Amino acid sequence: MGPAPAREAAGVLGRGALIVGPVRDALARAARGAAWYVRQLMGDDAYRVYVEHRRAAHGPDVPVLDERQFWRQRMDDQDRNPGARCC
Amino acid sequence: MTTTTRSTAEDARDDGLAPDPTLPPTAVPESALKPRWTWQKVVLWTGIALLGGVAWVMLALVRGETVNAIWFVFAAVCSYLIGYRFYSKVIERYLTRPDDRRATPAEVRSDGKDYVPTDRRVLFGHHFAAIAGAGPLVGPVLAAQMGYLPGTVWIIVGVILAGAVQDYLVLFFSMRRGGRTIGQMARQELGRIGGTAAIVASLLIMLIIVAILALVVVNSLGESPWGVFSVSMTIPIALFMGVYLRYLRPGRITEVSIIGFVLLMAAIVGGGWVANTTWGADLFHLDRTTIAIGIIIYGFIAAVLPVWLLLAPRDYLSTFMKIGVIVMLAGAIVIVRPEISVPAVSEFASGETGPVFSGSLFPFLFVTIACGALSGFHALIASGTTPKLLEKERQARFIGYGGMLMESFVAIMALVAAISLDRGIYFAMNASAAATGGTIEGAVAFVNSLGLAGVNLTPDMLSSTAAAVGEESIVSRTGGAPTLALGLAHIMQQLFGGAAMMGFWYHFAIMFEALFILTAVDAGTRVARFMLQDSVGNVVPRFRDVTWRPGVWLCTLVMVAGWGSILYLGVTDPLGGINTFFPLFGIANQLLAAIALAVVLAIVAKRGRSYVRWLWIVAVPLAFTAVVTITASFEKIFSPVPAVGYWANHNAFKDALAAGETSFGTAPSVEAMEAVVRNTFVQGTLSIIFVVLAIVVMVAALVTTVKAIRAGGGENHEDEPVASRRFAPAGLLPTAAEKEIEAAWAQLPPEKQPVSSGGGH
Numbered sequence: 001m002g003p004a005p006a007r008e009a010a011g012v013l014g015r016g017a018l019i020v021g022p023v024r025d026a027l028a029r030a031a032r033g034a035a036w037y038v039r040q041l042m043g044d045d046a047y048r049v050y051v052e053h054r055r056a057a058h059g060p061d062v063p064v065l066d067e068r069q070f071w072r073q074r075m076d077d078q079d080r081n082p083g084a085r086c087c
Numbered sequence: 088m089t090t091t092t093r094s095t096a097e098d099a100r101d102d103g104l105a106p107d108p109t110l111p112p113t114a115v116p117e118s119a120l121k122p123r124w125t126w127q128k129v130v131l132w133t134g135i136a137l138l139g140g141v142a143w144v145m146l147a148l149v150r151g152e153t154v155n156a157i158w159f160v161f162a163a164v165c166s167y168l169i170g171y172r173f174y175s176k177v178i179e180r181y182l183t184r185p186d187d188r189r190a191t192p193a194e195v196r197s198d199g200k201d202y203v204p205t206d207r208r209v210l211f212g213h214h215f216a217a218i219a220g221a222g223p224l225v226g227p228v229l230a231a232q233m234g235y236l237p238g239t240v241w242i243i244v245g246v247i248l249a250g251a252v253q254d255y256l257v258l259f260f261s262m263r264r265g266g267r268t269i270g271q272m273a274r275q276e277l278g279r280i281g282g283t284a285a286i287v288a289s290l291l292i293m294l295i296i297v298a299i300l301a302l303v304v305v306n307s308l309g310e311s312p313w314g315v316f317s318v319s320m321t322i323p324i325a326l327f328m329g330v331y332l333r334y335l336r337p338g339r340i341t342e343v344s345i346i347g348f349v350l351l352m353a354a355i356v357g358g359g360w361v362a363n364t365t366w367g368a369d370l371f372h373l374d375r376t377t378i379a380i381g382i383i384i385y386g387f388i389a390a391v392l393p394v395w396l397l398l399a400p401r402d403y404l405s406t407f408m409k410i411g412v413i414v415m416l417a418g419a420i421v422i423v424r425p426e427i428s429v430p431a432v433s434e435f436a437s438g439e440t441g442p443v444f445s446g447s448l449f450p451f452l453f454v455t456i457a458c459g460a461l462s463g464f465h466a467l468i469a470s471g472t473t474p475k476l477l478e479k480e481r482q483a484r485f486i487g488y489g490g491m492l493m494e495s496f497v498a499i500m501a502l503v504a505a506i507s508l509d510r511g512i513y514f515a516m517n518a519s520a521a522a523t524g525g526t527i528e529g530a531v532a533f534v535n536s537l538g539l540a541g542v543n544l545t546p547d548m549l550s551s552t553a554a555a556v557g558e559e560s561i562v563s564r565t566g567g568a569p570t571l572a573l574g575l576a577h578i579m580q581q582l583f584g585g586a587a588m589m590g591f592w593y594h595f596a597i598m599f600e601a602l603f604i605l606t607a608v609d610a611g612t613r614v615a616r617f618m619l620q621d622s623v624g625n626v627v628p629r630f631r632d633v634t635w636r637p638g639v640w641l642c643t644l645v646m647v648a649g650w651g652s653i654l655y656l657g658v659t660d661p662l663g664g665i666n667t668f669f670p671l672f673g674i675a676n677q678l679l680a681a682i683a684l685a686v687v688l689a690i691v692a693k694r695g696r697s698y699v700r701w702l703w704i705v706a707v708p709l710a711f712t713a714v715v716t717i718t719a720s721f722e723k724i725f726s727p728v729p730a731v732g733y734w735a736n737h738n739a740f741k742d743a744l745a746a747g748e749t750s751f752g753t754a755p756s757v758e759a760m761e762a763v764v765r766n767t768f769v770q771g772t773l774s775i776i777f778v779v780l781a782i783v784v785m786v787a788a789l790v791t792t793v794k795a796i797r798a799g800g801g802e803n804h805e806d807e808p809v810a811s812r813r814f815a816p817a818g819l820l821p822t823a824a825e826k827e828i829e830a831a832w833a834q835l836p837p838e839k840q841p842v843s844s845g846g847g848h
Contacts, residue, residue, distance in 0.1 A: 037208065037209065037212070038341055038407075038410075039341045040206065040209040040212075041209055041212040041213060041216070041406065041410070042340040042341045042344055042403060042406065042407065043340055044338060044339065044340050044341050046200075046338070047338050049199055049203055049842070050199040050200060051199075052199075052842045053197060053198070053199030053203070053842055054199060056842050057197075057199075067337055067338055068337045070337075070338075071332070071333070071337040071338055071395075072333070072337075072395075074200070075333075075393065075394050075395035075399060076393075076394075077201075078394045078398075078399065079393055079394045079633070080633050081617075082394075082610060082613035082614045082616075082617050083217070083471055083472055083610065083614070084217075084293075084464075084467050084468055084471055084610055084611065084614045085217060085220065085402070085405075085468075085606055085607045085610040085611070086217060086218045086219065086220045086222065086458075086462070086464050086465060086467075086468050086607065087220045087221065087222035087296050087300060087458055087462065087464050087607060087676070
């Protein structure tokens with residue numbers, strides 16, 4: 001008795017049940033994409049880019065600043081070279 | 088579709104740009120670039136054109152009782168899509184002619200810090216956040232005095248033909264020159280006189296823009312304890328974020344921005360509670376002069392403090408909020424679809440004066456809207472950091488042209504929010520205190536005396552609206568920001584929260600506008616100081632050293648005094664600071680745009696004979712802007728109507744003082760009259776300086792252009808071409824050919840993959 005009504009229920013709600021899966025997946029993908037975009041926009045990965053660039057340009061053993069030093073230097077650079085923000 | 092896994096013979100043209108034959112192609116081959124018109128595309132674009140056409144008809148021709156806001160959205164979006172797909176492609180094909188086989192400066196000078204090839208979608212957001220600010224939010228609100236149609240037409244048509252063109256071309260040519268600034272490009276292309284004039288004009292114009300934007304903030308916070316509390320709280324919140332990022336968790340920018348955002352929301356809610364207490368109302372109820380002095384002091388301190396402590400966190404918060412706010416505004420208007428009862432063309436459109444801004448529709452409408460359609464300041468941004476981050480040449484169209492279209496869309500949304508208000512309330516808020524007397528009765532009398540159709544203002548309307556948003560009074564809250572905030576509050580409360588939330592939404596809008604503006608004030612002061620130190624450094628080399636604190640402090644003081652004095656004059660102006668000073672802001676901005684377009688004209692003419700027949704793409708907006716701004720400047724300088732001409736006003740008041748009068752026009756005392764004499768002197772002088780500088784540059788550019796056309800070209804100041812070693816799609820969505828090439832690159836082993844920011848998605 002169990003499986004048949006369940007299958008019938010699935011038949012009636014079948015379309016509903018099928019939509020939840022892909023829709024949920026699409027929403028999850030969209031949320032992940034939005035999170036990626038915001039993190040990129042705000043510049044969270046600047047340190048990773050710096051390290052990758054140094055290693056790619058000068059070899060894997062090149063000394064790199066640690067994260068704290070990197071961000072301090074970045075701020076100091078901005079102090080020296082101010083960027084405009086529009087109106 | 089040809090398989091494009093290996094570079095074809097086309098790419099191996101012997102012009103030094105032959106790509107590495109072991110890598111996949113770095114550019115879509117010319118043959119695959121030609122547009123392929125399938126019937127689906129034809130149907131799509133015909134549909135867009137029809138929808139846009141219908142929307143314009145509804146806005147421009149149909150005269151019903153009201154018009155629905157959704158038509159503004161459709162007209163704007165469809166026009167932008169068509170402009171982007173067709174007009175910007177013409178510019179790309181015939182004027183810029185980008186070559187993806189060439190490496191951009193981001194690739195050539197790649198240093199992992201300033202020159203980093205950045206994913207185009209992320210760079211779009213970056214660039215948009217850099218160019219967007221309070222400008223497109225304020226100008227259209229003031230321009231609503233003329234009715235909705237003139238403003239809408241200029242915002243949409245102007246951006247497609249002028250604003251986005253300027254942004255795209257400046258971005259592209261700066262990129263070709265290794266990211267050189269517009270000032271440096273002006274000097275190179277126009278010679279020393281033109282170049283120096285351009286740089287001086289940029290500096291002065293920047294100071295004016297900062298001053299007027301600060302005035303907008305002052306006007307929105309005057310006598311508003313809730314507002315002052317919320318905006319003041321942004322300072323400790325930013326300080327906290329700065330310390331958090333430096334000492335606690337370096338590099339967690341998104342995390343700290345979310346924390347900051349939550350704290351901001353708490354500050355807004357808290358502001359409502361604080362403003363209702365007696366101690367809160369006493370402490371935070373400040374008059375406009377006090378707030379102005381506060382902002383001047385803040386401006387100085389913020390510009391000398393290290394970047395990490397205050398400016399950088401504010402910048403992160405602003406960027407974070409900009410995206411969110413714009414999405415929210417657009418979404419709210421699309422969902423709520425308010426009915427607009429403002430007429431298409433108002434009674435003031437054909438006149439010469441008006442309560443919000445004086446001057447006839449031509450040229451002052453264009454000058455008032457400024458940033459929403461064409462903004463010279465963007466030339467400074469487009470030749471700032473963005474050209475150093477472009478991954479491929481062909482992406483400049485998406486980022487430069489597309490970014491400005493987005494800003495124009497923000498302007499349309501701001502216009503819609505402002506015109507969704509009752510007209511009586513709109514004029515009561517935006518007429519100067521001199522006209523309304525600053526009281527509800529005065530405002531009602533003034534507005535009802537304007538003789539506007541369908542306007543019947545009652546004192547109850549003004550007092551209940553003020554109470555609903557948690558302000559003591561909304562009369563003569565000029566400057567555009569409070570009007571936009573009220574319009575936003577009206578729309579948002581229909582979505583979330585109802586009437587009880589109106590206070591929150593109103594102060595949320597005031598707060599984000601103040602946030603954007605104060606960040607721009609800080610950044611603008613630093614840039615101006617940098618330019619000053621650089622120039623003085625030519626004479627006294629010590630000033631070039633930015634670590635020498637006395638030099639930094641002195642130059643900051645000079646620049647803050649520069650914009651601070653204008654701010655102070657504006658705040659104490661008896662005729663209503665925004666009403667008299669805003670045209671200066673608009674004129675300055677448009678003159679800078681004319682300068683930028685003039686430089687671009689010279690650059691294009693020098694590129695060679697085949698460019699001459701396409702010069703009109705630059706010449707038409709340049710000519711229009713030049714005519715508008717020179718006419719506006721001349722009217723401001725020479726018009727005999729005191730409400731319009733600065734010198735006419737100056738002389739009228741001077742004569743009245745000399746004749747021994749103790750009150751004249753709307754100035755009630757001798758002091759007020761003297762203030763007007765002083766202010767109009769400054770305004771008149773600045774107008775003369777701006778227009779002279781702009782004419783110098785335009786003449787220099789014309790001379791250079793004519794010489795270049797005669798000679799069939801000119802000196803090429805672009806960087807040497809270097810072959811590119813990477814590939815990325817040109818627009819938002821990759822085309823089929825681009826997807827193929829991307830797939831080929833993805834098959835490469837990881838050590839051969841190019842490093843970039845925004846990779847790994």
